[in-house]
Amino acid sequence: MINWTETRDIFANGAWKQNSSLVQMLGMCPTLAITTSLVNGAMLSLATIFVMSLSGFVVSCLRNFIPHEIRIPVFIMIAAALVTVVDLVMAAYLPDMHKILGIFIPLIITNCLVLARIEAFAAKKDAIQSLLDGAFMGVGMLWTLGMLGGLRELIGAGTLFSGIDAVIPSLHALQLLPENYPGLLVAILPPGAFIVLAFMVAARNWIEATRAARAQLPMPAPTSAGGCH
């Protein structure tokens, strides 16, 4: 039932080719707002992975029973139910993390990446594929937000994994740069999110362009900017 090549394609699509933050520019609001540290970015992505994979699975199972005209409200209700689950579970088991991520957990439902994958993928494909697509799109978001958060944290404060004790109490943040590193505060402030993300998008485009040039293929069209929250 699981086709290996297809699975690989779904993975490549989610993690790199159609990466939510670097290519589709979807879900910019959490991408920019929550990535003040590696742990924050990764935790929000993990919550989103849960919501996206399960909502993909459920919608795909129900796709033949959902009337076409009211599909969007139905999709949103399914995803919202899952977001509520994440919100309550996190509040119960990771209260400190829940406090830090705050409003951004319920706001996962407004992340248009969730609805986009349901509408574009889960509503048309079978259940296992949809589950994988949601999960791998989330993996793309996980590494991008983790890296963005990590870079901002490192430049802004000189640490990595700060706040990890809110998730795993026995671990502590790493102080990578010397103690007297003054910290380029702007990296942690909102403008820093835009600047670091722009560098990551540029790096991805550069890697793609070099690859294309090496393969003697025509350059891929430049990725479009803009998107929604």
Next chain:
Amino acid sequence: MNFTTPPYLSQNISVQRVMLRVLVALLPGIAVYVWLIGPAILVQIGLATLVCLLAEAAMLKVLKKPLALFLGDGSAIVTAWLIALSFPPLGPWWLIVVGCLFAIVIAKHLYGGLGQNPFNPAMVAFAICIVSFPALMSQWPPVGLKTGFADQLALIFGHGPLLDAMSSATPLDAMKTALKLGEGQATVAAVLSDASTFGRVAGRGWEWVSAAYLVGGLWLWQRKVIGWQLPMSFIAGIVLVSGGLWLWNPGQFASPLFHLFSGASMLGAFFIVTDPVSGCTTPRGKLIFGLAAGVIAYLIRVFGGYPDGVAFAVLLLNLCVPLIDLYTQPPIFGMKDGK
């Protein structure tokens, strides 16, 4: 840089020549600065120039642009000098290096290089650094505290603790803090009577640096490197708001003269808002740009949390330039009011 309507007259003026004149016009200000603070500012200017030129060369090489042409035009040096003059003179060396790198790499070249940058690079450097290192960027040496050149070098290239002992707030900051602490009791006149900080007009010593910038700026205007619109409207913006508030309540608001000769007002009026790349290009647009920048600079300086508002005002107005230029196009020859 300037798009105008015919008739065209040939002007024997290149980017290189404009930049050279701007540098010359900065010299009186720098001379007074050295006399006040000591040679530390020259070290900072040299450092900024070096970093800006290196960053410029590296970016030109990466972007495969002609190295000699763009390095020789002097625009990076003007940016460097403006950064050095707007940063605290005894700040640590890396402060100015960070500022210069941001200015040249991000604000200038990533936006397309000379002529393409929507934001004034020197002001981007200032804004990034004052947001990131607010404490360091607000520590200015008090004038009259004679420190030896060796001590100054130790401050710039050494470590922090010495700095606290040798720095104070700028006159603008001192005025704001004194008025705030006085809770309506302290008056401007009483605050100003402390001559060791405020001198005759607007800050002991610093008023003379401002006056020297004014002289350099007037020379630039006389040589037609800059027009009258931007500096005059910027000054008018500051004078209008500060004058209005001063007339209304002279006890709580300093006079326009104080505001014109403190902070970065004069440097801003003649050397920063006049940036031909990131500013407005139409004559009426320039008036709007300068006026709004002056008003916003005053508001941030007096009611905001930062020591001075010129950088943020200029950056905000840089954002509005396309809109202002769109609505202030001069009528084309032979047409009536653009119809």
